[in-house]
Amino acid sequence: MLALLSRLPIIAVQFEATDQRRAGRMDVVADADPMPRLFAEFQALLDRHAAAIVTRDGIEAALVDRIGWPRVALPGGSDSEPRYAAELAEIARTVPPGRRRERLEQRLRRQQRRWDEAAATVGLAEADLHEATLDGAVLAAAQAFLVTPAWTIHALVLKLLVLLSVHAPGPASDETSPWRELRLILADLSRLTAAERAIR
Numbered sequence: 262m263l264a265l266l267s268r269l270p271i272i273a274v275q276f277e278a279t280d281q282r283r284a285g286r287m288d289v290v291a292d293a294d295p296m297p298r299l300f301a302e303f304q305a306l307l308d309r310h311a312a313a314i315v316t317r318d319g320i321e322a323a324l325v326d327r328i329g330w331p332r333v334a335l336p337g338g339s340d341s342e343p344r345y346a347a348e349l350a351e352i353a354r355t356v357p358p359g360r361r362r363e364r365l366e367q368r369l370r371r372q373q374r375r376w377d378e379a380a381a382t383v384g385l386a387e388a389d390l391h392e393a394t395l396d397g398a399v400l401a402a403a404q405a406f407l408v409t410p411a412w413t414i415h416a417l418v419l420k421l422l423v424l425l426s427v428h429a430p431g432p433a434s435d436e437t438s439p440w441r442e443l444r445l446i447l448a449d450l451s452r453l454t455a456a457e458r459a460i461r
Contacts, residue, residue, distance in 0.1 A: 296416040299409060303402045303423060310395040317388035328379055331372035333365050403427040414454050421447040 335344040335355050346352045349366055356362040380386060403423050411417045425443060434440045 294412055294416060295409060296406075296411060296413075296419055299402075299406050300419045300423070303399070303406055306395065306399050306402050307426065310392070310399050313388070313392040313395050317385070317392045320383055320385050320388050324376075324379055324383055324385060328375060331369065331376040333369045333372065335365070336361070400427065414450055414457070418447065418450050418454060421450065 330347065332345040332347040333352070335346050335352070337343070344355070346355065346365070346369065349369060352362060352365050352369065356365060403426075406423050407420055411420055421443060425440070425447070429440050429443075435444065
């Protein structure tokens with residue numbers, strides 16, 4: 262979320278629920294608005310998912326340091342650069358049928374078994390499952406957030422932040438449609454929110 266906001270220099274958005282309050286009738290709407298609470302819950306899930314990725318990647322990196330990736334060296338190509346295969350299909354595509362292919366396949370199977378056994382002892386499968394479970398929870402929370410009616414401009418800003426954080430492909434997409442236009446709309450709404458606060 263902070264990364265998204267940092268790309269929009271005119272944004273001065275605050276996420277506290279108290280900022281939603283308006284005079285008269287709008288006070289009631291803002292006080293009952295579930296969006297700030299749902300956004301905070303979504304952000305907490307996003308933080309937990311990010312932490313799970315760090316933990317999972319740390320376990321994998323330690324395992325790679327200890328036993329290396331399960332892969333085998335392939336016969337050199339025309340450029341004499343070393344090539345490796347991590348899948349049996351890769352060996353089949355590269356090495357003609359025969360004893361050499363069979364030896365490479367057997368060696369790769371042994372390395373894969375060794376990797377699976379070592380991964381089980383360090384909890385990599387559990388870390389994978391935990392990360393995937395949290396990823397699903399983030400997507401479910403985003404979907405629930407996006408279908409909740411927005412009653413304020415601030416809520417629309419939050420909706421766009423959630424949409425971009427979950428569905429935008431990444432920084433490479435910032436200048437492609439529809440992500441560029443969505444970020445421009447987010448900037449417009451954020452400017453209107455900031456201007457409204459300034460005159461209160």
